[in-house]
Amino acid sequence: MLESGAEFQGLLRGAPVSADRILASSRQGYGEAVFNTSMTGYQEILTDPSYYGQIVCMTAPHIGNTGVNEMDPESSRPWCAGFVIHELCATPSNSRSQNDLESYLKDHGIPALSDVDTRALTLHLRSRGVERALILPTSERHRSAEIFGKLPRFEGRDLIAEVTTREMYRFEDKGEEKGSHPLHIVAMDFGIKTNLLRSLAAQGCSITVVPASTGPEKILALRPDGLFLSNGPGDPAAAPYAVETIRKLLGKLPIFGVCMGHQLLALAAGAKTYKLKFGHRGGNQPVLDNETGRVEISSHNHGYAVDSSSLPAQAKITHISLNDRTVEGIAIPSANAFSVQYHPEACPGPHDSAALFDRFAAALKRV
Template identity: 45%
Template sequence: MSFSTTPAVLILEDGRTFSGSAYGSVGETTGEAVFVTAMTGYQETLTDPSYHRQIIIQAAPHIGNTGVNRTDDESGRIWAAGYVVRDASRISSNWRSEGDLADWLSESGIVGISDVDTRALTRHLRDKGAMRMGIFSGPAAEAPVDELLARVQAAPEMAGANLVDEVTTSQTRLIPAEGQKRFSVAAVDLGIKSMTPERMAERGIDVHLVPASITLEELQTLGVDGVFFSNGPGDPAAADDQVELLRGVLDARLPFFGICFGNQLLGRALGFGTYKLPFGHRGINVPVMDRTTDKVEITSQNHGFAVDAPLEGETTAPHSPDYGRVIVSHVCLNDDVVEGLACLDIPAFSVQFHPEAAAGPHDSSYLFDRFIDLMTASQADSAAQA
């Protein structure tokens, strides 16, 4: 790669400014500033649709040393609006590498900046909270700072943003089970990562990947044994159509499993509220306790919103008593944020993190097996009632 010396500037919406060098494409971009604490997995991060309209700040100082490859992509493109690193690797050195990160960013039109004090930037966001940000390089960086700041402040905010339709699949497709088929699941694509259906397929599940706009009637014609809601970008308070779909799933007593955005939508479907976190959880090192087992797992996370549900005891679902009792099944050990919900009287549960572990630890892979147990129990109940 050719190492850029093109000047670049980063401007936060509160006016704080950082100077650096262009990294990737030269130009300008705006989005919500989010920091990621993971030391590895930058390729999976960049291709995660949950980062749509966000500018990623890598807290780890050295980025790009293992290059990029086609295998590790979690979708068909980079979804991040921009990229911020401190020390961009000058070489790619890995036996799996098929290219250079900076070249990939440039070819994908992703405007980035390097040589930035990402520690200071991360501390600023932790102190002041999430905010919009802009990166300007080349001729774009030559404009007066107050003009660039105005562009940042004019960018849309994440609160209230409905982005699901911008990232979902356009048509239903099947990811077939590996080996003998055990179950069939409809996975509603709210911004799904490619490893997620693979984790289900390797457990003998036929995965019907369906658009976020699917109706309950269309979903039921698939004849599935369960329904899965994926991760995704935007504000869960704006996803009313998907909440109504999920309530139909719960009313039909179809076994349900949701992750990340899917966890927030289950919270809304049950009648709980959601709220925006000060700076979110993004990384592959977030400690969570599974209260059903008292085990602590290190999790992969990417979310800026959370469910507002009582942490202690059982609660009757506020939306409808027909949904019965609900507990907070998982909690974050850093800040007591709700990390999972479990329904005790209907077959539904969810978690706020990413059990597919791409990239990330594999502590939470048992959750796919828990989904299988839920579908097994549901089939047994149906057989007993027949």
């Protein structure tokens, strides 16, 4: 059920869902309906905290073919509010598979729909834009107006505060030997993905992950060589505390931001952000590097963008989307800071932009 009144029917899968369950928690079965054009990587999508508060429609017709495993998650659990697919594979075939997708969704409390006309749903969202949505049994669809009226909208809601770590911690990559990290960075957790941490550790960095509300004094007291700004869900303007922290650290440390981190860096520099009609979500998004002229195929998951006309003179646009010309990267040379809107760490890929981690490591070593 979409807020506009449009209905897309399917078979209920995964965890049980009802109007009363949604009203009691609003974490599952209620969210913004979005679509993702990735052909694979559904387990990474489910466990990416940036999808918190979203009901994700996969445009690929067959989902679940490779099952699920303990190696691929991007966090400790799935975060999306619901999952919508066309055809669910009940018998996965992959040497790494440890369970089937429907059992995984049920175990983690995520309601889903299969046998949905996902092509029609995607076309609807492209033409009308992102909408609030519900996953409900047919017998309870008459309660949709009641639920929409009682539950909060997502614009202006601080979703970062709902997904960030509650305590500071050190990230230890099992693939790295102790003592092999001469560089120390602080990562502000706005909804951080595990593979971002792995990618930073692979550059020879020890990483202290801190809550999104951590102030500049506490960050500097950790004596880092640089600051990393992570991905995360929702509206960047709803986290002014993070913007203020970044503003106070500009010029004091090398800074690298990804996705939400990119938007927060732009806000800290004095720019504005705005909500896209239907966002960018998928692993096949073309981005132009303005400095090299190289086109990179990249992974995206964002519903907001930086307003190019609002960027201050000291910030330059380094990357743009070839789909809609939105800002995909900025640099502030005077502050030794740069960011990208997309995901250079993407799992399962693409990996065209992995060199951005090399660039950050080089900036750390120059300080």
